[in-house]
Amino acid sequence: MNADLPLVAILDDEPEIRRMLSDALEEAGFRTQSYARATEFEAGLKRSSPDVCLVDLGLPDRDGLALVHRLALESGAAIIIISGRAQVQDRVTGLELGADDYIIKPFDPTEVVARIRARLRKGRTESPSVSQTAHFAGWSAHFDRYLLIDEAGRETSFSHAEGEVLRLFLESPNRLITRAQMQESLGGAAGESFDRAMDVRISRLRTKLGEDPKNPRLIKTIYGAGYIFLGEVRWG
Amino acid sequence: MNADLPLVAILDDEPEIRRMLSDALEEAGFRTQSYARATEFEAGLKRSSPDVCLVDLGLPDRDGLALVHRLALESGAAIIIISGRAQVQDRVTGLELGADDYIIKPFDPTEVVARIRARLRKGRTESPSVSQTAHFAGWSAHFDRYLLIDEAGRETSFSHAEGEVLRLFLESPNRLITRAQMQESLGGAAGESFDRAMDVRISRLRTKLGEDPKNPRLIKTIYGAGYIFLGEVRWG
DNA sequence: CGCGATTCTAACGAATTCTTACAGCTTCGC
DNA sequence: GCGAAGCTGTAAGAATTCGTTAGAATCGCG
Structure with missing residues (x-):
């Protein structure tokens, strides 16, 4: 009976579906209320105000669409039709x-849970709980905090420009990234001598990653083509 | 070129799909911007901030999910995956x-339009939070009493101007806030060198929050862009 | 090996941001 | 009213970021 958990109201005339949904939702950390008929459902709404309503359109006792319409106008809940x-x-x-x-x-109940979460996320001022972190070669890159952390837990901060390059690499590891792609992605305006600026960005990034200039292991230069970031990258 | 119409950014590598979507959306009363590649798309985001992003996951030049991940954190836009x-x-x-x-x-383009409308509808209905208290990183900010309280219960008062900035941050944590947005939000009507005043407000706020100037944990500066407030924020 | 093309990096400087000091203004207690 | 205290913007110099420059290092190809 935790009032902090979001409440999901389920309206479906098939008992198995109600059961399946409420099981999946409760396991995922929601409270649920199930109703088989629209009249009960509406009575329930008066007592508690759910955050999400799951409504089956094929109801025996009422036009589902009309119900949805009214819900949308009168309740602040997110409305998800199942049909x-x-x-x-x-x-x-x-x-x-x-x-x-x-x-x-x-x-699939899993998808329903995911879609409910997506709905609730937008409604809240709370920051999304998705982390913005990538792990690779003993490093953790925290793009939200502009921080690199090594295996020993030592922190190194990086600037915005450096982060742009690092992110580009980590989003496409083990794949050639041409200078043109970089330039476009990093907001490089016209094709002037922006190339030098990128060299410098990468150079600075390499030193922060402790790369050996003679033998870079993470950021490889492909002469005449671009760069490749090597390694297993895991996000999250 | 009506700026009041919602803007939809389309990212898909197939020209026919881009065309189909933009036709349908424009007929439905949206402005559209189409991009074939992720790099172009991101460059476009820097110039204009769309209300909705339609993103195809099957991109040739980038891991689409990583892109979505980033969009969700950094842009306030609704994100719809097409896959x-x-x-x-x-x-x-x-x-x-x-x-x-x-x-x-x-x-079916019609359904896409309907889903976009559903998304935008919710965004507008977002109710303003009436709570006057926010909790973050061990702090509690009481805007009604102009008081900051740390974990140990020690109180620090803050001024009205500082509170304006702090509230702005706490209302959109983990998201870039540009200087222009700040100026607009804080009623900085005149003053082209209002920027300096902004700096000072933030500087003072940072010291009250006990930030290390070398390594700020909460209020990060993005050179040339603005600020980001980091951390989980809970209102109420 | 030699040569031109490409890339690296140290140093510089312009733009931007931070911090401290100061002055004008309001607020409060008396 | 009067003076003290606090708030807030302006000014000025320090610090940081990041592109540019230039010379060194490296690569590809004969």
């Missing part, structure tokens, strides 16, 4: 009546 | 990395 009707037109009208998402049966 | 990969796991990781929606190819 067996897969036609584009169905989805479009559902979304236009105010739903925030539209999931087609049969569905 | 040929239909596996549940693909969708879940996409959403967990910060995407707001995930559309599978082949898709």
Whole structure:
């Protein structure tokens, strides 16, 4: 009965689906309330205000779309439609009546959880919990803190320009990155002698990574072509 | 060139898809910008800040998920992934990395439009937080009492001007805040050299937060761009 | 080996940002 | 009112970032 956990209201007439959803959601850290019929569902809304409503459109006792429409107007909750009707037109009208998402049966509970999380994330002022960290060759690069941390835990800060280069490498490791691609990606305006600036950026980055100039192990220069960042990179 | 219309940035390497999307979106009342490659796309983001980003995951020059990840942290835009990969796991990781929606190819442009509308609708409804207290990095900021309280319960008062800056940071943590945004938000109407005043406000705030000038942990300067406030922030 | 093309890096300098000092202004207590 | 204290912007010099320059080092190719 933890009031801090987000509350998800489920409206579906099939018991197995209700069960499947509530199991998956509770395991994922949500509270749930299940309803089989629209009238019960609406009564429940008056007692508690859920953060997310999962609504099956194929209801026996009510026009699901009308319900969605009203929910969208009256409740602040995120509304996700679950439906067996897969036609584009169905989805479009559902979304236009105010739903925030539209999931087609049969569905995977994992995806439902992910979509609910995506909805809640936007609504909150809280920062997204996705970390912005890459691990490689004994280093951890924290792009949010502009910090490199080595195996021993020693910290080295890097500047924004250096970070741009490092990120570009870590996003495409073991792949040739041409100077042209870099220039474009790093906002290099026109093709003048911006090349030199990039050399310098990379040079500074290499020293921060403790590369041996004679024998760079991470950032390889491909003469006449560009650079390759070598190594296993893991994000997160 | 109506700046009031929402701007949608499209990133897809297939020309037909770009065309199809931009046609549908423009007919639906959006402005669009199309890009074939990630590097161009990122360069475009620096010039204009779209309200929605449509990103194809199958990019030739970059790991699409890494790009999405970064977008989610740095841009306030809604992010919609378009992908040929239909596996549940693909969708879940996409959403967990910060995407707001995930559309599978082949898709119907009408549905894309509807989903974009649904996203934008939610963004506008975002209710302003009425709480006057924020917690972050061991600090509690009480805006109603102009008081900062650290873990040990020691109190430090802050001024109105300092509070304006602090609130701006705490309302969008882990996101770049440009000097222009600050100036606008803090009512710095006149003064072209209002920038200096800004510097001083931030400097004073930093000392009150006990930041190490060499290595600020909370308020990072992005040379030539603005500032980022780092950390988990909880309001209330 | 020699030569031109390419890349590296140390040093410099312009732009930007930080910090300290100071002055004008408001607020508060008396 | 008066003076002290605090707030806030301006000014000025220090510090940082980062592109540019230039000379050295390296590479590819004969």
